[in-house]
Amino acid sequence: MSISAQNRSLPDWFTRIRTRQTVLPRFQRFEAWSYANVTQLFNTVLQGLPVGAVLVLEVGNQEPFLSRTIVGAPETGERVTEHLLDGQQRLTALWRGLHNNYPDRTFFLYLTDDEETGQPYWVDSIARWKNATDGDYRPFWANKPSEQWARGAIPLDLCAPGDNAVTKFNEWARKAIADTDEREKVKDRIWAIRQIFATFNLPYLSLPVTTQKDTALEVFLKMNTSAAPLSTYDIVVAQVEAGMGQSLHDLVSEVRKSCPDIESYYPAEDVVLYASALLHDKPPSNATYMEKDFGTMLVSTWEKLLKGISSATIFLQEERIFDAARLPTDVVVPVLAALWAEAPDGLDIEGRYRSVLRKYIWRAFFTNRYEKSTNSRSLADYTEIKAYLGKSRDAAPAVFDEKQHPLPEIQELVNASWPKKKDRLARAILALALRQGGYDLADGSTVSRANLPKREYHHLFPDAHLRELEVPDDKIYRSLNCALVTWRTNRNISCKEPERYLAERRAAAELGEADLVARLASHLIPYQEMIQGDYDAFLEARARLIHTAMQEICGTTKVDANIAPSLQPA
Structure with missing residues (x-):
């Protein structure tokens, strides 16, 4: 061939x-x-x-x-x-x-x-x-x-x-x-x-018509899954070891040992390269990593970098973002690591860091800040936020600019797809809901890193029920129709319509209706629209709840006074 x-x-x-x-x-x-x-x-x-x-x-x-x-x-x-x-x-x-x-x-x-x-x-x-x-x-x-x-x-x-x-x-x-x-x-x-x-040329390799089917499949698999070229990280490893006499593999192993949770969000070797570039005010790109003195720079700020990675991981856990599958955009991870590396310890100034970085990550999640030019924008955000947290407090970072990066409108929230997909806005909606507590609808347990493997993506309005109503799949699989619940709760609810399974929960819950309302509210789920069974009204009501919570955490002042009743019993 x-x-x-x-x-x-x-x-x-x-x-x-x-x-x-x-x-x-x-x-x-x-x-x-x-x-x-x-x-x-x-x-x-x-x-x-x-x-x-x-x-x-x-x-x-x-x-x-x-x-x-x-x-x-x-x-x-x-x-x-x-x-x-x-x-x-x-x-x-x-x-x-x-x-x-x-x-x-x-x-x-x-x-x-x-x-x-x-x-x-x-x-x-x-x-x-x-x-x-x-x-x-x-x-x-x-x-x-x-x-x-x-x-x-x-x-x-x-x-x-x-x-x-x-x-x-x-x-x-x-x-x-x-x-x-x-x-x-x-x-x-x-x-x-x-x-x-x-005039753009897109060249191609051509397998002849005589190629056997099994041979074509073998080539396809090798082209798509088995190729293992030398990575940028492998090259940087060689440069560090040649120039510094130290093993970058050993240094990254130190990251994994001191901060084992980092790999739940981002590969340790990649966050080391990315955050190190930011700490030295350089774009996180292959060109930077290939610079002759990059290994020297990386080692020179190693202890600071370790602190930053550890603090960034703890911060994400505090925000109840548990892993990469629930992370709307992973660009924030190395930026957080670089910024926390610079943070002073304790009292009010650490509190200011936490407040500003909270606003930063949620605006990154809910806006299109990182849908384009991620390398230059992550460097700009690191530089501008670091200055904002220091002496230049009047110059707000671009990521906070409503005109450049507006928050989504209610209808955009309604349209957001299923959060199990790699969709930024869909995951942002789920992440914000989990931040409220995410109590299971049946057993009342709060979602955590430890019990996350036992949680499943649950259709609040079951997909079988909506299909009976001839609702199209793309409308069934909406982020607003999703909550993380235990697998037992998911199996128990099955294809029951909301009014029925909520009635079962009310009857079974020791505290009655108030307890059920609180569990739904911990996901920013509107109670009244759930029991009424109107799917469109439910999507609209939950979008408004998410919209208000989003505005509050992103530092805007717009609050819809008509939202609170959706969380209350009739």
Whole structure:
């Protein structure tokens, strides 16, 4: 078997996807990238950097595997000529982003300098949603060219290669940009950006049509699960040992011994590299780790770093964030480690650190602060928060800026998906609920690190019950419909409607209804809407409870006075 390497431009890939010549074998996992991954890919392409080669299997008269099209692509077309074995996430992101066909997201191009790379343009995205009475998606400004341009935002699909995008851009520009000279300048810039996409080369390795099915599967598995290239950490280990005569493996073992819980949140070796870079005011990137004197810097602040990692872990436990599976964004872990490394011990000043860092992590969880440019933003947050905690208390960090990073609106909370997925907002909602105590609905035990393995993700309105009501799956699997309960409670509730299983709890609880209300309140679950059984009203009511708690912990002053009754018995 021979594998040939070939070049293919992005427009050629798009043609093959559009005509269904290139499809996916059905055994591949589905689209898995976060919007942050998609954004990063587009900004990599705009920098003119490669994104790696993909792998295809040539197809003859008969497809060797059952297949499906890339998400968002036409499902009918010409004869299938190749199966995409590796590269699904990249090609799906490029296709969907440049066609703007994500249902709950819109990607925009901004013609300003990128804060991380210095590039004169960059890509980011915004969440989209509809209320029940809306005719169009919110936020409404994102539907109007003039308001898009007022924010410096150009829909990314207008930058796609092809004549259709040119026509669409010209129509958009006439509506968006009143000044003729400015419009022509923007057209010239968009033409240049369109050329970047039109000439972008995504190379591929091709397995010949004669490749046996078992051989193709073996190659697929090796490409996806068995490759073990030398890691950045391995290289840094060698540099430290060569330059300092000390073993970085031994130092990281010291971290695991003195702070064993850190690995519940973040790999010990990675947090050591990341936090060490921040402590020396350097971006946490491979370029920094590969610097000749990085090992020397790391060792020079070792004791401080140990203190910071330990304090960060304790702080996360105090906030009742128990592990990586319940952590909305892991970027906060090394930033916390670096900031706690600088913290004084005891009394009021330590209290100030705790208050500011609490606000920091919850704003990081609930806003899009780390969906883009995580390296530069984590360094900026470390630098700005450290200054804010010191003498420069008037200069609030960017992460606290409501205009740059607004907290989600109630409908965004309603739409947040199931928290078992790697969805930041969904996990943030669950984390905030657990912070209230998370008492089990039946036995009354509070959720803890020790009993977490015995807890399960429970549908407050059971999925079987909602399916009987013909509620679609994406609406059943909402973060607001989730609570962590013991496996016994989950089995006992099974598919019972809320009114029935809450009646059973009321009858069984020694303290009666008041005890049950308190247990629900410890998850920020509205009692009245639960017993009434109106799922939409329940989602809305719980979103308001979460919204109020979110605003309070994130340091805003907006509180909805109509929320408290939802936690009370009728």
